[in-house]
Amino acid sequence: MKRLTIKDIAKEFNVSISTVSKALNDSYEISVSTKEKIQKYAKENNYKPNFNALSLKNRKTKTIGIVIPNMLNYFFAQVFKGVEKVANDRGYKIISCISNESFDKEVETIEMLSNGSIDGFILSLAEETVSKKDYKHLKDVIHNGTPVVMFDRVAENLECDKVVTDNFDSARSTVGHLVKLGHKNIAFVSSMANLDIGRRRQLGYLKGLEDHQIKVNKDLIINIDDNYKNYEKILEPIFKNNTVNSVLATDESCAIAAMKVAQKLGHKVPENFSVISFSNGILARHSNPRMTTVSQHGEIMGATAAERLINRLENKSEEKKNAETIVIKTDLVERNSTKNIL
Amino acid sequence: MKRLTIKDIAKEFNVSISTVSKALNDSYEISVSTKEKIQKYAKENNYKPNFNALSLKNRKTKTIGIVIPNMLNYFFAQVFKGVEKVANDRGYKIISCISNESFDKEVETIEMLSNGSIDGFILSLAEETVSKKDYKHLKDVIHNGTPVVMFDRVAENLECDKVVTDNFDSARSTVGHLVKLGHKNIAFVSSMANLDIGRRRQLGYLKGLEDHQIKVNKDLIINIDDNYKNYEKILEPIFKNNTVNSVLATDESCAIAAMKVAQKLGHKVPENFSVISFSNGILARHSNPRMTTVSQHGEIMGATAAERLINRLENKSEEKKNAETIVIKTDLVERNSTKNIL
DNA sequence: CTATCAAAAGAAATCGATAAAATATTTATT
DNA sequence: AATAAATATTTTATCGATTTCTTTTGATAG
Numbered sequence A, B: 001m002k003r004l005t006i007k008d009i010a011k012e013f014n015v016s017i018s019t020v021s022k023a024l025n026d027s028y029e030i031s032v033s034t035k036e037k038i039q040k041y042a043k044e045n046n047y048k049p050n051f052n053a054l055s056l057k058n059r060k061t062k063t064i065g066i067v068i069p070n071m072l073n074y075f076f077a078q079v080f081k082g083v084e085k086v087a088n089d090r091g092y093k094i095i096s097c098i099s100n101e102s103f104d105k106e107v108e109t110i111e112m113l114s115n116g117s118i119d120g121f122i123l124s125l126a127e128e129t130v131s132k133k134d135y136k137h138l139k140d141v142i143h144n145g146t147p148v149v150m151f152d153r154v155a156e157n158l159e160c161d162k163v164v165t166d167n168f169d170s171a172r173s174t175v176g177h178l179v180k181l182g183h184k185n186i187a188f189v190s191s192m193a194n195l196d197i198g199r200r201r202q203l204g205y206l207k208g209l210e211d212h213q214i215k216v217n218k219d220l221i222i223n224i225d226d227n228y229k230n231y232e233k234i235l236e237p238i239f240k241n242n243t244v245n246s247v248l249a250t251d252e253s254c255a256i257a258a259m260k261v262a263q264k265l266g267h268k269v270p271e272n273f274s275v276i277s278f279s280n281g282i283l284a285r286h287s288n289p290r291m292t293t294v295s296q297h298g299e300i301m302g303a304t305a306a307e308r309l310i311n312r313l314e315n316k317s318e319e320k321k322n323a324e325t326i327v328i329k330t331d332l333v334e335r336n337s338t339k340n341i342l
Numbered sequence C: 001c002t003a004t005c006a007a008a009a010g011a012a013a014t015c016g017a018t019a020a021a022a023t024a025t026t027t028a029t030t
Numbered sequence D: 001a002a003t004a005a006a007t008a009t010t011t012t013a014t015c016g017a018t019t020t021c022t023t024t025t026g027a028t029a030g
Helices: A006-013 A017-024 A032-044 A051-058 A074-089 A103-115 A127-134 A136-143 A169-181 A197-212 A232-242 A250-263 A281-288 A298-312 B006-013 B019-023 B032-044 B051-058 B074-089 B103-113 B127-133 B135-142 B167-180 B196-211 B231-241 B251-266 B282-286 B298-313
Strands: A063-068 A093-098 A120-123 A146-149 A160-163 A186-190 A221-223 A246-249 A274-278 A292-295 A326-327 A331-333 B062-068 B093-098 B120-125 B147-149 B161-165 B186-190 B220-221 B246-249 B274-278 B294-295 B325-328 B331-333
Touching: A006 A017, A006 A032, A017 A032, A017 B325, A032 B127, A051 A221, A051 A326, A051 B051, A063 A074, A063 A103, A063 A298, A074 A093, A074 A160, A074 A298, A074 B093, A093 A103, A093 B074, A103 A127, A103 A136, A120 A298, A127 B032, A136 A146, A136 B186, A160 A169, A160 A197, A169 A197, A169 A246, A169 A274, A169 A292, A169 A331, A197 A221, A197 B196, A221 A232, A221 B006, A232 A250, A232 B196, A246 A250, A246 B062, A250 B051, A250 B135, A250 B282, A274 B006, A281 B251, A292 B294, A298 A326, A326 B019, A326 B051, A326 B120, A331 B051, B019 B032, B051 B074, B062 B074, B062 B103, B093 B103, B103 B135, B120 B298, B127 B298, B135 B147, B147 B298, B161 B167, B167 B196, B167 B246, B167 B274, B186 B196, B186 B231, B186 B251, B196 B220, B196 B325, B220 B231, B231 B251, B251 B282, B298 B325
Parallel strands: A063 A093, A063 A120, A120 A146, A146 A160, A160 A326, A186 A221, A186 A246, A246 A274, A274 A292, B062 B093, B062 B120, B120 B147, B147 B161, B161 B325, B186 B220, B186 B246, B246 B274, B274 B294
Antiparallel strands: A093 B093, A292 A331, B294 B331
């Protein structure tokens, strides 16, 4: 019933606990015969060194804390998967928390884990935190010497590693792509106006238009509060009153809403109406028609963040280096919601 | 830089560490004045008792391990959310692992965490584990005295608490619902023939037909291997060669595939073709038309599992009780993929 | 002025491991 | 046989807390 300890083994063979410890760690100080019998016994009885004792002694836990705004979001789930894979491969456990976009929950979580539970953090800011611009909890953690790697929704002024999407360039080149397909009346539909990543995408969109000397139609920049879930109601009148023939959306939900509205208004996707969405999740693969996306490679972002953090923890080369921002390039995944209309 | 310990505080006030410990725990043995100054100092300097030291001493970690087959699956993400919420409310942390439907990964994970890292497990079996029917790793854990709560994909013969969906009854009554809407040619599309939950749903489907004296058409029981991702290719010829006017699907992906195929073959959903899917996730809410579903309440399942586990850990009433199986009832969420055609 | 008792604080054991320092035991060397 | 060197094992301190058992201090009673 009770788990086997080093003490039990010591008693079994009438030796001291340090002999057992050294034997199990294959120390040269212990005779081969002693080592063999102890190791054999340990294996047969499924001995496992106590995690908390080890962590206490070594002052590290081999576990990393990950704080995610929303696990129901496919992109974040992908990131999580990437983190998990790398962490596991390198022998790390993951303690995960969902901030639910709440500042308080984010702070609580970080405080709760700042007691030696974890060796480092991987996190993406809650929406509330972004709008509050209050990063004290993170500053404290970093100042305390706990490595932090932020991803996707990062804070400009924090001194820590970051892994981000090239939001500006992606949006810009995607607009270029739409233009090449023959579109000029490109709407920008965003549910992220309150996030830095959303603003960057919008700037990229504007730059993309500028690249091709397309005049900006302010009515076609549509920022929908994410809390307002029925995007279609908002989009319908706008699409009706403007000549729109393509959409760049910041996420799949509003891309699908845009597509539905366009179809309802009699447009054919992709024959005369194109839609491209950021992220590349499950909705895009199941929509009708299937959606062309700007793939953000969530899994790669997660894996990169985890690599980075663990390298720092194990003080590889990164150890002394200053904080760095790693940009993960996007890819355009062409499916059936876009078409060359020239 | 280094985190404050009880020792540091003791040095600060020239008292012993046990005085500090008692003071922080508000013991009657310590004078009010001493307690006050120590507590004040601890608070100001953000003292937090070391997690590993506490866990070692108390022989419990206040963390639970959750093993999930696939985090990209919306249902599991919902369960996770439910577990996380309850765990957090009750002061527990969560170490999470994705088994990726792999038996080996599941075993490894459980072994890795069976060293005092966690107080108990919440888990849903990997597909591979189900087909192997090899539960030794779980038996060992349970025998070792670590409480386990299984959910959704459970193992019949393991002596532990379980939280499941009423798969049989749900499928049966859903068939009844379709019949009431005027459908007789109901296809059953499953991607879970290899899972117990899938088989139960199929049995429920058959029972539902029997309830209404509908003869079973074996061609309409369509089991698609989950690894085969292009469901549409399989469904199209079957739908073409049979008179089908409704579908009960075991998950959203194949429900959407069925809907697309039906639409392609000229049926109108829901005017003359209805589709109902198990689970109630993001795909159902974004399909066109939006899908009627048998909602499984993933979050509630997760919350229930967590409550159960924590109650056992803290030996509330459940402590001595034998293992129990809790059934979470489903609800029919009517959207726009079903219609009364009578 | 000492005996008794309560209050306050400290010493030491413990949780389960590691590791440095200290012994004990063999083996080799002259 | 004496001594040095190599090998094997034990003792003890440590990680950071809690807790039981002691000790110290001071007050009050006799």
